[in-house]
Amino acid sequence: MTTATIDASPAFFSSPQDVVDRLGEVGYLASPATATAVYLASVLGKPLLAEGPAGVGKTELAKAVAKVAGAELVRLQCYEGLDEARALYEWNYRKQLLRIQAAPDGQEWDATHDDIFTDEFLLTRPLLTAIRREDPTVLLIDEADKTDVEVEGLLLEVLSDFQVTIPELGTVKAARRPFVLLTSNATRELSEALKRRCLYLHLDYPSTEREKEIVRSQVPGVEDALAEQVVRVVATLRDLDVKKAPSIAETIDWARTLLALGRTDLDEATISETLGVVLKHATDHERARRELSLPDAAE
Amino acid sequence: MALLDRHLGFVTALREAGLLVSVSESLDAVSAVGHIDLAERETLREAYAATLVKRQQHRDAFDTIFDIYFPTAVGDGLAHQLAAEDAEDDDGADGAITEAGDEAPAPGLADAWQQPVDANALRDFREELSDALLAGDETDLGALVQEAVARFGQIQGRRPGSVPGQQSWSRLNVMQRVQPQTLMSGLLAAMLGVGQDRDGLAEQVARTTLRARIARFERMVDAEVRRRVAEELGEERIARSAVRPPLERIDFLSANKDDLAALRREIYPLSRRLATRLVQEQRHGRSGQLDFRRTIRESMQTGGVPMMTMHKPRRPHRTDLVLLCDVSGSVRQFAQFTILLMFALKEQFGRVRAFAFVDDIDEVTDYLQPGQGIGESVMQLTQQARVTWVTGRTHYGRAFEKFVERYPDAVGPKTSLLVLGDARSNYGYLSEEVLAGLADEARHAYWLNPERENLWGTGDSAAFTYRRIVPMVEVRNLSQLSEFVHDLA
DSSP states (O other), X not given: OOOOOTTSOOOOOSSHHHHHHHHHHTTOOOOHHHHHHHHHHHHHTOOEEEEOSTTSSHHHHHHHHHHHHTOEEEEEEOOTTOOHHHHTEEXXXXXXXXXXXXXXXXXXXXXXXXXXXXXXXXXXXHHHHHHHOOSOEEEEEETGGGSOHHHHHHHHHHHHXXXXXXXXXEEEEOSSOOEEEEEEOOSSOOOHHHHHHSEEEEOOOXXXXXXXXXXXXXXXXXXXXXXXXXXXXXXXXHHTTOSSOOOHHHHHXXXXXHHHTTOOOOOHHHXXXXXXXXXXXXXXXXXXXXXXXXXXXXX | OHHHHHHHHHHHHHHHTTOOOOHHHHHHHHHHHHTSOTTOXXXXXXXXXXXXXXXGGGHHHHHHHHHHHXXXXXXXXXXXXXXXXXXXSOOSOOOOEEOOOOSOOOTTOHHHHTXXXXXXXXXXXXXXXXXXXXXXXXXXXXXXXXXXXXXXXXXXXXXXXXXXXXXXXXXXXXXXXXXXXXXXXXXXXXXXXXXXXXXXXXXXXXXXXXXXXXXXXXXXXXXXXXXXHHHHHOHHHHHHHHOOOOGGGSOGGGOOHHHHHHHHHHHHHXXXXXXXXXXXXXXXXXXXXXXXXXXXXXXGGGTTOOOSXXXXXXXXXXXXXXXXXXXXXGGHHHHHHHHHHHHHHHHHOSSEEEEEESSSEXXXXXXXXXXXXXXXXXXXXXXXXXXXXXXXXXXXXXXXXXXXXXXXXXXXXXEEEEEESOOBOTTOOOOHHXXXXXXXXXSEEEEXXXXXXXXXXXXXXXXXXXXXXXXXXXXXXXXXXXXXXXXHO
């Protein structure tokens, strides 16, 4: 952990190479593009938008950064219908109501009013939590493309100034800027305004060499040759234009499965038996069987 | 200062190529570059990419321009030394370089165009290339690319404003002489080992790997040729001609094979949205009817005061989607796209019925089974579906009539109707009233027209007639398609 002064950007890293080395220590093998983008996000204090297909390690990246920086991960999971009350803050009105009912007789309304709009009755949601924290923080805004346009506007406001105005309490300004990572599966195009404020990183399936390294680091005990075979076959499957291309996690699962079954060689029969680990749709299975001329699974 | 100028030139070139680079992003890029080691070219590339490129579709254009503005080497680079050893077709002088053109040279210079290349040198080179492709080593490949362009890529030709007899570099020359694609079978044999079973999984896997590497080699040759030409001509000129328009602006009617493949990947998410948009009941408020029981239960938390009303979830609305697609020759390219879109919609959305027509109409829903190869389906569709009647020329009027006659129950009050075609009906009758009847019956009706709007109504186009009945949208490229989908909400 570097010594970031208060209010400064969270300079977690000293160079792109430093990013590669330190993320590597916690088991995240970053590509040069990823390392550069993460490094720049940390020195420039800008949010980083990571876009790419499901299962290429976008969320893992945030976790890994939080781990190496010794920061806490605050996660905002986006979904359709997410609103300010879930993303930013909300007043705990039930507690407020109790407080009003329990107010001693004769207490002035003004006093009660001042009483119930205090920190005690404030429910902070991820965005506000991340801004108010004084320790190093990684804010993960997951699947930002799932939100509605209004929430995007809210994010815009929060991410450009790192401050939030609560009418009853005043403006809360970030004590130190969190490291912000937004992820998106690109199911819809995020607004230009939001993109302009972020650094952009496209994460794609890794090269076979990198994926092999990932498999070897995640699955101890796997033979080099087997790892090689697994990643090559997975690359071929991704090339087939299947409905749901195998993610990195599925590649790892596959390697683990093969290891557990005690296989050392990935031949047609083995693939056919274990195809369910990487392909999750019946139609994908059919396609893979046909294109790779695999034998039918002996059920 | 020189660096700043280069930065500004680079940003201008990006803007000309269709990337939306704002001033603030350009400033971000400058401060980003200040934080990195400029000697690391790939880091510089990624730093620029992170700050300036906010859409993956623009990445290819970005990389092309980056290679032009921030070249890997100057002059002959490493290849020069190698070529000097041979000293055969190296005439010593570097000469001026003209823009690489794949077009035929000026008359009189025809022999110079196909300079003889030493057959032995070529064979040796192809062997080296095979080894490098087999090993998959990037640095080796990079050196070979430089060598290939220096040795096999030269042409002598004349372009306006250049001195006759100047040297130039051409990608076509390299590819014609080196022919990397023909190395495939040798490479496959080497990778699989002799006597191996030549089809099935192992081959498929090896083929995928090799194909990717050969494509990589070809891309590197492209970049190298551009770099050498840019050195002489100046970056602006070459940047302008080297970059293809980004995918979302490529006209469906002029898309080539690669574009179509890329379009296909892009269409899937769009179709999902299109499908959901068409089905979505407008959501006023959060939910449906008041749920009295839950409201009272919830009110227990607030001492019996019902502070929040609870509602029953709305019943999801089911909508059928009916697609009517013109698959005639005049819109062949668009038809490919139409079929892609039909496919994508079918996968996303179970309740789709698709009909294809030229001058007759047939239901093609069954040909669009998910999981089936798109190529096969198209083949089946064109061979088996009865979409042509006599002339084989588009006849919208007849197609609509036959549609209503044969499938009277296809369109109902829950149906969204989507017509895809250019509305060019070869002067046949139009059956407006039939379409109007369909549009009335359906919940929504839209017409997507792949033709430029200012051509509508010209010649045999009945776009204006049909537009009065069904809202018609110009959808010539991906960005227009996504706009349409966006506006549906």
